[in-house]
Amino acid sequence: xxxxxxxxxxxxxxxxxxxxxxxxxxLNAVYIYTGAMYRELALACLREKVDLQNxxxxxxxxxxxxxxxxxxxxxxxxxxxxxxxxEEIFQVYxxxxxxxxxxxxxxxxxxxxxxxxxxxxxxxxxxVIIEGRDISTDVAPNADLKVFLTADLKTRAxxxxxxxxxxxITISLDDVIKDIEERDKRxxxxxxxxxxxxxxxxxxxxxxxxxxxxVNKVLEKLRERNLL
Ligand code: DC
Numbered sequence: 001x002x003x004x005x006x007x008x009x010x011x012x013x014x015x016x017x018x019x020x021x022x023x024x025x026x027l028n029a030v031y032i033y034t035g036a037m038y039r040e041l042a043l044a045c046l047r048e049k050v051d052l053q054n055x056x057x058x059x060x061x062x063x064x065x066x067x068x069x070x071x072x073x074x075x076x077x078x079x080x081x082x083x084x085x086x087e088e089i090f091q092v093y094x095x096x097x098x099x100x101x102x103x104x105x106x107x108x109x110x111x112x113x114x115x116x117x118x119x120x121x122x123x124x125x126x127x128v129i130i131e132g133r134d135i136s137t138d139v140a141p142n143a144d145l146k147v148f149l150t151a152d153l154k155t156r157a158x159x160x161x162x163x164x165x166x167x168x169i170t171i172s173l174d175d176v177i178k179d180i181e182e183r184d185k186r187x188x189x190x191x192x193x194x195x196x197x198x199x200x201x202x203x204x205x206x207x208x209x210x211x212x213x214x215v216n217k218v219l220e221k222l223r224e225r226n227l228l
Contacts, residue, residue, distance in 0.1 A: 003029070003127035004227050005119060005142075006218070007135040010149030011187065011195060012180050013156025015206040015214060019149065020131040021075045022215050027129070030071060030122045034115055034132035034139065035098075036078040039089035040067050041107070042097040044080060052097055055104040062110055090167055099183055105192035108134070112193075115139045134193040136201055144227055147218060148197035151207040156180060 006023065008016050017033065024031035041058070044065045050057040068079040077086045088094065101107060112134070119140050122128050130139060136146040151159075157177045164171050187195040197203055202221050206214050222228045 002125050003123050004144040004222075005123055005128045005130065005140050006222075007140045007143035007146045008129065008131040008149065009133055009135050009137075009147070009195065009197070009201070011156065012183050013160045014149035014151045015159070015209070015211070016131045016149055017075070018211050019147075019206075019214050019218070020129045022211050023218060024071075024129050026215065026219070027127050029127035029129045031076060032115065032118055032122070032128060032130040033069060033076045033078075034111070034130065034135065036069055036076060036089060037067050037111060037115070038098050038102045039094055040078055040080045040085060041065070041111075042101045043085060043089055043094050045101055046094065046097055052100045055106055058101045058104055059106050059110065062107055067114075087167065090163075090169070092164075092169060092171060096179070099186040099190075103186060103190045103192065108138075108192045112138050133187055133195040136198045137196065138193050141198075145218070145221055145225065146198055146201040147221075148201040148203045149214070150203065150205050153177065153180065155207045 008020055010016050020031050020033070023029065041062050044061050045052055045058055048061055050061060052058065066081050070077045070079065077084060078089055079085065116139055119128055119130060132139065136143060136148070157173060157180055160180065161171070161173055161176050204214060204217055219228065
């Protein structure tokens with residue numbers, strides 16, 4: 001690895017994506033959004049009408065699809081078999097299907113190995129910022145800096161609601177709260193790599209932070225480690 005790798009984990013709405021995009025810009029790094037990969041898989045399964053509860057079927061779909069993430073000005077664009085699905089993967093019906101496909105150990109193993117390869121390839125000559133739920137624990141356990149973001153439920157729900165509104169999706173705050181609680185439960189209680197902070201992670205509570213506050217906290221940590 002020539003560049004450095006920053007791993008960012010945390011629950012829904014903790015600000016991972018916003019932080020990753022802002023840091024990638026500041027540090028001229030490549031941002032890998034692993035949630036988009038699970039979202040693309042869920043979308044592919046829904047399109048192929050496979051039984052979402054069937055691990056082997058979901059794995060079969062994962063092995064046959066082509067997932068591509070391309071850095072764009074506003075973040076990342078997601079391509080599924082060459083088709084731009086960047087908007088569709090955030091639709092509510094896809095979002096609800098993701099934790100189901102993401103709960104299977106064989107699916108996670110395959111995804112983690114794809115993601116490790118991405119970090120290795122990109123890290124040869126660039127800085128990498130990779131964000132998800134199992135990055136510090138499984139995908140990039142040797143990352144130069146591990147960040148675990150948190151924020152209280154209401155704050156996370158309001159942020160998520162704003163993201164939905166920006167995308168023109170209509171949903172109530174109560175429904176967002178229910179969805180987040182459900183996803184938190186699945187993400188933290190699943191047997192295969194549940195969401196948790198590693199001992200060496202820097203934990204940042206973003207409830208009271210704006211993006212710049214969080215970015216500055218991370219930059220400070222990078223300086224402390226002589227990475228900047
Ligand atoms: O970050 P996000 O909300 O777009 O992630 C979508 C879903 O994918 C979420 O339910 C958790 C899951 N996910 C995961 O299990 N592991 C990752 N590394 C990234 C996302």
